[in-house]
Structures are given as C-alpha cells and as structure tokens.
Amino acid sequence: MTGQDAVAAAPDAPAAFADWVRPQVDRMARLAARLAPDADRDDIVQEALVRAWQKRHQFDPTRGTPGTWLLAITADRARHARRRRRPSPVLGEIPGRVRSADDRVDVEFAIGRLAPRQRLAIDCFYFAGLSVAETAAVMGCSEGTVKSTLSDARLRLRPMLEVTE
C-alpha cells in the first residue's frame, strides 16, 4: 500500500471515521429519501453508516471515492428498507398524483411512470444531486450507461410534460 492509499483508506478510529463520512451524510439522506420515501431516511443512513464501518477495510480508494462507496451502501440499505415495508391498502386515488398546473406535481407524476432504472437514474442525478459517477455506483453500471439511461428517461418524460391546450 502506498502512503497515498493509506491516507485515502477509511479511518480506523471512530471519531476519524465520523469525520470521514460526515461530508457525505446529506447526500446519503437525500438518496435514502428518494429511494425509500415511506421509510425513515435517517434510520437508513444510520444503518448504512454502521454497515460502512463494519466493512471499512473493504473500501478501496483506487476503485472509487468515499462518496460513491457510501452512496452505494445507502442505496442497498434503502432497497432493504423498501422491501421491509408492508404494502398498505390504497383507497382511491392518491392525492397529489394527478396532473395539475403545478409542474412540480407534473414532474413527480411523470417520473413515477418511468421504468424503474430510469426512475432510479433521475432520482439519483436530479433529486439526490449525485454526480454521474456516483449515480453509476448506486446503479451498479458504467457512467456511459447512466448517461444513456438519463437520456432515455428525458425522452420518455418529454411527451408527459408537454402542455396540451
């Protein structure tokens, strides 16, 4: 291991590890909120941080940044949290899920109709504010695939967002 690697590796001391993860926590929380909206995002982040601590020796700085690594773990924990959620009965139409003049509702409504991988790419890149590289880490694919998935998603969103009068 080089000296540079030693510096970049995940710290072994709890306080240093907390300092190391702290810059990523807001983005981890946003990602958790997007991927598991019905779960407690802070609990997901905490699970992810504990998991990251347990696996800190597996972090390889030559393969990615702390951010990409932590976000991938967060996405995994969010998926677990989503699976644990019991499906709740849907009575009638969900309020706010109808088209309106408010483009916020329109955009969210349209995103909800995308294919799962397209929705994931949109959630990571546009809403959680991740970079293309970080989105690729979360999706487990190449950066090129992220770009093409985002392009496909925008193509599919276009007719849904167009206003017809």
Added chain:
Amino acid sequence: MNDDDVDRLVVDAGERWRAAQRPARSVDPALFMDGRVVADERRRIATPLALAGVIVAIVASFAFGRWSAAGPTVGTGPVATPSVVAPGTSGSLGPSQTSRSAAACDVTRPVPVFVPPKPFLRTPPANYASDWYGSEHLWTMLAYSGEVWQGWVAATPPVLPQKTFWWSADWKPAAEPEPTIIVTGRRLDGPGAFTFGPGTNASADFGTAMLVGIDIPSYGCWELTARYRLATLSYVVAVNR
C-alpha cells in the same frame, strides 16, 4: 419541447425538492465502536492494573452469574460478549458518586402492554413478573413495576454487567445469528453514555431473543435505547447500589 426543456424542468423540480429537505441527522462517533476498537482503545488508555481488574470482573461475572443479577436468565445459548464500549465513559464515575440518583428515577413500566404476533408468546412466563413492551418490530420484557438493577462487580472501573433481551418479528435467528442490534445508554441524572452491539441469540423459556450484554458504568437513572433495523425502543431503568 426539446431535451433541454425537459432537463430544465427536472433540474428545477430537483432543486425545489432538495431545498425542502431538512438537514440529515448528525453523525455520532459512538456508532462506530466495535470490539477491535475497544481493544485498541483499552491498549491505549488502560493501565495494566485496570486490565487485570476487567479480567477479574469478567471471570467473576461468569463464576457468580452476575450477568443476570436482575434480569431474565437463559439456561442455554451463547452469552453476549460486549463488543462496543464508549471509551472514556466507563470509568469516569464511581458508584459512591451517584448512589442517590436512582431513587428518584422515573422507570418505564410496560404500559401499554404489547401483545406480540404469533408464534411468539403472548405474555412472558409468569416467573418473570413482567410484560412485553414495544412493538412488533422491536420489543422487550419489563418488570411490572419497572426495571431496577443492581449487582455490581468489583472491578477497575466498577461495572454492572447486565444482559438485555430484545425480540423482533423482523429478526430470523437462523438467517442472522448475530443480529445487528445496537443498545445505547444515556444517563439521565448525570454524565455517562455507552454503546454495545451487535447482539447474539439466546433461547430460554421466553423463546429466542436477541441478547446484548452491556456494562453500566455508574449508578443512576439510565435510558436504554435499542436500535434494530428501522425500529427503535427506549426505556428507563434505575441502577442501584
């Protein structure tokens, strides 16, 4: 509408959504303490005499069964080895400094009583004089009048070792023999904190439970909080001399 227009709409929606998000919870370094760190910290901060005291305490706790001095006991099954300790907190307060505190402690009683789903026992075995407390995602057993613990082990620093038992309908012992449950303690009437975890499994007449061994570092009124998966459960216990 072209691709740039769509991009702008989604960018705007994303920015508005992010602006509406509250800040994330702050990071607590206590989350990141495990057995190896404990060993490192002990090597760093403990004197050889203190280490000898800890060893004596552990041996004594097993020899005299003090792990279960006030709580339920298990006939078989592995005993939890505490693998997380907040360094610097466990030796800071001696028993004599805090002996008055526990008397005024508003301990948690099992109200409302929780009735677990099948196949768990609807009520604890009668010999425990306790009820279930919590929810199906995380529950524990509390004495009818609340938990009052004692049974100090003479060690340096002095500790009260205790077993804590937790149940969850989400926990499958075969799939997760060492559950990722974490128990934290916060002293309500003075300074003090600890964190222990993960747990192990233990079976007895109350069924199979998640077991987390904890070391309470001082007398007083303590709030214990267990976190397992997305569930959190807290209760207050009086730790007497």
